[in-house]
Amino acid sequence: MPIIQLSLSSSSLPDTKLNDLGQNTIRPYLAVVHGAQVPYPYGGKPRVIMVDLDQQALQARGLSPSDVARALQAQNVILPSGDVKIGSKDYMLATNNSPDLVTTINQFPVGDVDGRLVFVRDVAHVHDGYQIQTNSVAVDGQPGALMMVRKTGGVSTLAVIDGIKNALPYIKKLLPAGVDVKPIFDQSVFVRAALNSVLMGGAMAAGLTGLMILLFLGNWRLTLITLASIPLSIVTAIIVLYIGGETLNTMTLGGFALAVGILVDNGTVVIENIERHVKLGEELTEAIVTGCGEVGVPTMLSTLSISIVFVPVFLLQGTAKYLFSPMSLSVCVSLIASLVLSFTLVPVLFNYLMRSSVERHGQDLENVTAGRHGFNPFTAIHLGFEARFNRFRETYRNSVAYCVARPGVTSVFFILLMGCSLPVFTQLGRDFFPQVDAGQMRLHVRAPPGTRIEETQHYFAEVEKAIRQIVGEEQVDVILDNIGLPYSGINIALSDSATVGTMDGEILISLKTKHTPTAAHVANLRRELPKRFPELQFFFEPADIVDQVLNFGLPAPIDIRVSGPNSDEAYAVAQKIAGDISHIPGVVDSHVFQVPNAPALTIDVDRSRAQELGISEAEAIGNVLVTTNSSGQTSPNFWVDPKNGVSYLLAVQLPTYRVNSAQDLWTVPVTQAGAKSSEMLMNIAQFGRAKVPIVASQFNIMPVFDVNADVQGRDLASAAAEIEKVMASEQHSPSIKVALSGQVETMLESYNGLFSGMAFAMVLVYLLLVINFQSWIDPLIVVMALPFAIGGVIWMLFLTGTHLSVPALMGALMSLGLATANSILVVTFANQRMEAGDDSATAAVSAGFTRLRPVLMTAGAMILGMIPMALGVGEGGEQNAPLARAVIGGLLFATFATLIFVPVMYRILRRERSSPASL
Incomplete structure (x- = not known):
């Protein structure tokens, strides 16, 4: 697919010259740009040295078009002439095997007719001309030529386009006056805008996350310590991606933007626990060691749980794998980096930045939190927030205690809440990828x-x-x-x-x-x-570049292949399907790609009659081809322009303006090589009319016709479902095979892979927790929040009118990992309380109450971090918006379930006062 195009136009030069400049002046300089792939120019008319035949002159001398072509092949040769050593000199031999002037070709002898030498000028006119036009380009109505630039794999789109633009100033110096070269349809504009949009969203996410952490912790030093994990984790991930051969693009940067809200989670949990121990009166070093030790295992489990849910992405096939694997890799690597930093850099920074404050204020909660003397507006805001948050904690304690005391009613409520999500899921539209407005x-x-x-x-x-x-x-x-x-x-x-x-x-x-x-x-x-x-x-x-990639080079997202041994029957079935699906609401642009019925003139050579006259089928058809499409097809010959050293095709042809009717073909002279007379084509052939295919396609060595269609105003999956019903209802012979392919096929495969992958990820997370907790019950309690994460995703997509898509499923995977991480914190602390002697109900309430702050901080950081992306603003913002909305919806529901339903299930499944049931 082209990443940038260059239009060539001029008010003074013909389009033949523009095509020549594109091919021999501009293209060589573009082709040396690293990663650039530059085909031949589009539009204009390629320069050709034309030998325009005079058909009547040929007939009068008993010659044919092939005779002239053979003569030129013999007279105009481009061969080395060798060298000769004479005396002390070594002389290069130069011959007149190819003339310097085009007009000299008129003097070439063609043959001897009745003792008289016939020259090219007697039967043709040689001039500097152009190839028969089959392609035309116009920019804003002005004819010209077009250079398309593509890129090779593994090279940055921006780097190639920048290389092309850097080469343009020098290229313009090589062009004649009056030639304008203008970059158009520059994909870097969209790519840069999309990258800037992702970067801006990431920066806004980091800012919102920082404000929320500052509000909760009330200390700029603690906030700085927490936010330090973001750039360091991202830099680490960039290094790993570079080693793996990945580039910075909208998907990898989208992964970083997605991870911004999570990168502070580990550090937040560590800092909050250290701060809690400081407030309990412990010495700073002891508080750091104890605080890190308490949350070390659950934090590691949380990180691994989030990373594990992305494993299914690497098992996808096709384009979906290459689109989303870099995003998943960037999230996983940055998460692991943040885990390492949380237990290395964060404790060191806490000790360095907070020691003087702790030593000065001891366990004075307000001053330690504020980190300063006196009164200022921020202190007032934070203390006011703390007072309200403490009241909220008490309200939460009473609420969760009420629910834990009534596990049956609470469980039924949550089950009904989850059950309401199932009918909503069937109402969600499904697409492979969100539509992107690239203008x-x-x-x-x-x-x-x-x-x-x-x-x-x-x-x-x-x-x-x-x-x-x-x-x-x-x-x-x-x-x-x-x-x-x-x-x-x-x-x-x-x-x-x-x-x-x-x-x-x-x-x-x-x-x-x-x-x-x-x-x-x-x-x-x-x-x-x-x-x-x-x-x-x-x-x-x-x-745009996104849709072209997703369509795999096909002209539409819906491609119905109709194949069979009988091409006429297959085409009839394809036409019937194209007409039927055009009546499906939302299905547009339905058509058959192939054109099997173009008008044609037929030439039926009488081989017996031709043989009697000494003419073969090859000679007869060869002369027709030379006449209508030049000798460049049968016996290519070239003339080298001494001014630029470029070889141009030397073509023998009857001028197109002399073929005004079918009768003009009847009089084409035909001869056998070496013959002294010619015959007109009409004497050895019959002419007729027919319908022939312009393009023929095959699939598995069978004729195939592609029915292409698009959708408008509805989702791709529902349209595909109705199309499949139409396909199933079509009546045709058993030899005809009808199959749905294209983007629809890949979408369904990706959905199946991700849905099964989500189930597989939940099993993997459960087994990981079983190994850690040495229990079958505790991991079951942890994963109780996961169905509600899925329910939240469904409701958020439904309420925002967002179709389900692969990015949305990526967001669902992320919400599963985050829901698991928060539940681990609650269940781990509840186990610690039971080991201290509490019963399961008391331990559940205490765990929810104690872990309320870190759970809300981590969930809130992620939700706030996703808001800029969820708005879908900026170029390309549409492609990541479903992902962010899915994360927000999943986290809202999962956090509510983690803080209420998980303690209730802990109360139900862990009635004993002993340690967790061993395996």
């Missing part, structure tokens, strides 16, 4: 089969005018028309375009920075253009 549209326009490129250009000009009227001139930045097939097969191989002939092409529309939603413009164009141009077919293709 670009890619409209494919297809005229009736057989339309020549000049007529297609006229269609496109009218469609472009209509687009400007429908979208609005104030919204449009650039419109690029790319019509027909490129001149090189390399371009076709590297392109994801759905163009199959000169009758269709693409219109790329770039909107201005401040534009209304792109989806609204797309909907308007889908509605209005078919009304204005009923003879044309319209469908949209993926325009």
Whole structure:
């Protein structure tokens, strides 16, 4: 997929010259940019040295087009001439095997006819011309040429685009006056904006997290100690990602933004526990050692639990794996780094920054917390918050005690609450990836089969005018028309375009920075253009880099493959499916990609008659090919321009303007090599008309037709479900195979992988806890909060109108890990209280009351950290918004369950006063 395009235009030079400048001046300098992949130019007309045949002159002399092509092959040769040593000198031999001037080719002899030498000038005219046009480019209505730049794998998109832009000033110096080179459809604009959006969201998350920690701890030193984990953990993760060959992109940075709220969790728990011991009157060093020791194991378990839930992501297949594995890796590595820092750097900083305050104030709770003498506004705010929070803690203690005393009623309430989430889940739409508004549209326009490129250009000009009227001139930045097939097969191989002939092409529309939603413009164009141009077919293709990756090079997210041994039957079934699914609400742009019915003229050579005249099938068809499509196809020959050293095709051809009807082909002279006379094609062949395919596709060595479609105003999964019903209802022979593929197939595979992975992750977390607690019961109590995390995800997505997607499932995984981490803190402390002699009910209430602050701090830090991302603002913000919303919803429900339901279940499952049941 192109990451940047360069338009070439000039008010003084012909498009032939623009194409030549693109190929031989600009392309070599772009190709040396590291990671750049530069196909041949689009648009213009490639320079060719044309030998325009005079068909009547050929007939008069008994010659054929192939005779002229063979003569040029013999007369114009590019071969080394060797060298000769004479005396003390070594002479290079220079011959006139290829002329310096194009006009000299007119003097080449073609052959001897009736004792007279026939020259090229007698039967043709040689001039500097251009190849038959099959591709046309216009930027804002002005014809020109186009250079598309792609990147190779493993190279940064921004680095390649920056390299291209850095090369442009020198390239412009090489171009003639009046030639304008302009970068258009620069994907780095979107990528940079998306990166900045993620970075800004991460910075806002860190700021909000810091304010919340400051509010709870009431000391800027403690807040600084906690926040120190964020940059150090991220730097560590960046180093690991670099070693692993990853780059900084929207996914890895999204992982860091996701992890910002968690990176302070471990440090927060450690600091809060150390501070608690200080307030209990312990000496600072003892408080640090004891505080770290108490939370060491549960903190490690919490970190491992969060990391384990991301394991399923690495088991995904295809694009989903490569998109989300870097994000998961960045989260896991930064988490592990924060765990290490929490028990190394954090205690050291606490000892260094807080020793003087502790020694000065001892266990005076207010002064230790405030960390300063006297009164100031912040102290007042913090003390007021502390007073209110202490009242809230007491209220919470009474509430959890009430619930623990009534475990049956509380359990039924939570079960019903969870049960209400199941019907809501069925109402969620499902997509593979959220739609991203990159401000670009890619409209494919297809005229009736057989339309020549000049007529297609006229269609496109009218469609472009209509687009400007429908979208609005104030919204449009650039419109690029790319019509027909490129001149090189390399371009076709590297392109994801759905163009199959000169009758269709693409219109790329770039909107201005401040534009209304792109989806609204797309909907308007889908509605209005078919009304204005009923003879044309319209469908949209993926325009931005995200959708192009997700579609795997296909022109639409829905691809129905219809294959079978009988191509006519397979095409009929494909047409029927395309028509049927077009009536499904929300399914748009349904069409069959292949065009099997383009008009064609047929030539049926009578081999017996031709053989009697000494003419073979190869000679007959070879002469037709030379006449209509030049000798470049049958016997390529080249002329070297001495000014620039570039080789240009030397082609023999009947000028296209001399073929105005089928009758002009009848009189093509045909000869056998060495023959003294020629025959007209009409004497050995019959002519007719037929329908032939422009493009033929095969799958498993069978003809295949692709029915492509998109969705508008509904989710992809529900549309796919209705499409599958249509596919199942179609009546066709058993030999016809119909299969749904494309983005839909990958989405379903990713969903199955993530859903099964979530269950697998919960089992892994449970087994990890079993090993730690040496009990089957305690881990069961811990995971009781996980179903509520899933319920919270469901409700948050439903209330915000967000479709379920792979990023949302990533958020669900994160919420599972965080819910486990908080539950571990509660259950671990409850076990400690039971070991101290409390009964299960008292231990459960005490655990909830004591761990209320760290649980709320960690959950609150994560929720506040996710708010900027959840808003989905900025370029590309839509892709991470479902993830953040899922985390917020999951944490809200899971935190409530951790603080109420987990103590209740602890009371139910741990009635004994002994230590945890051993394995």
